[in-house]
Amino acid sequence: MKLSDKAEEILEALWIAVEEKKLAALDPQDFTIPLEDPAYVELTGRALVEIRQGLVYFRPEGKVEGRTTIRRHRLAERLMMDVLNIRGEAGDYKACEFEHLLHEGVDTKVCTMLNHPTTCPHGKPIPPGDCCDQARAEGDLGVVPLTEFKSGQEGEIAYILTEDNKKMQKLMAMGVLPGNRIVLLQAFPSYIFRVGYSEFAIDSNLAKEIFVRK
Template sequence: MTISHETEEILERLYIEIIEQKRKGLTCEQLKIKQDGAVYGELIKKNLVTDKNGIIKLTKEGEVEARDVVRRHRLAERLMTDIFDMKGVCVHESACEFEHILHRGIDEQICRLLGHPTTCPHGTKIPEGKCCKERGIKDIRVMAPLSLVKPGEKGKISYIQSEDKDKLQTIMAMGILPGMEIALLQNFPSYLFKVGNSQFAVDENIAKDVFIRITK
């Protein structure tokens, strides 16, 4: 389905506020659209939303499309941060532009490239794609969790993907911080790696949360 960029932006907001934040719905005023405008017309004509008593909600078709827009945006943010080393406000602005050209298929290739990340740089969940369920050894390997890095490979720590405070403290205490050089020495019986002049061993529970931008 072809949808205008302006309508995709509205779908993205509806998904975040209704699906993720559990709001019951939004009004045209809150969405800053007009009932006689092109965006509202497209939303209704393509059965992406319903409007009952002035409260706009996503239809099943609309939720699928909105979820896809959100996924592309957050993958774009991850790409800008991890591959292009962009920071700050420009990450969000660039992602807003980039999400509209990430057609289906291309977004899956980028997801594979990034090692199937589950959160954006702000820690918000990235909706899972078909490629995430079919991940395998054929994936392009530029970004990968430490648990999938091969012994002898080197890279830079890109980000830590965990909401467990105790685990994060354990990881940081070992000097596993974004930007640090890391080399995996062995992956059995534990993951033995080198950061700086120190060597550490962790189990898979920690290794799977440390994402590496592979350089060698």
């Protein structure tokens, strides 16, 4: 069964204390959720943590759960910033609520969509999931900007990411449309690519806004 939101928060705090601050345990007095909270009972009842002399310790199963919980939290932060463009405190706050939805494969989908990020917006590492390890093993680059292609490499256009409407129209007029095949012919001094039967040259500012998948 799914843990309560509060229980997940506690697991996260404990994971950060143990894995990142290298402490032995979490002291609930330094934390926003006091020891009297029923969430602690929920966790001990599931044998994820144990409480000795007022301090919270991981049990082995709890550590695994904590890792995936922190992973969901940081993925949610990335999602807020990269895709929904919500930044700062508002983004942190929304991420806290959003993370609890990333269960049962949703986290894998979000992770793949974000192309398996390794750090959260605050620069802390996101523990890799199975999908990340699999992508690494297969050498699957996922969706990357055209600037990451090597010359001669061919791929499919995934989307164009630009806030400038004019740029978007210029690119579409060249035939840079989602689903079209694209071949990068040269990367220096300018990017040259072929779409259909036409060749175009663009600078790196435009090239980094075309996202392609192999």
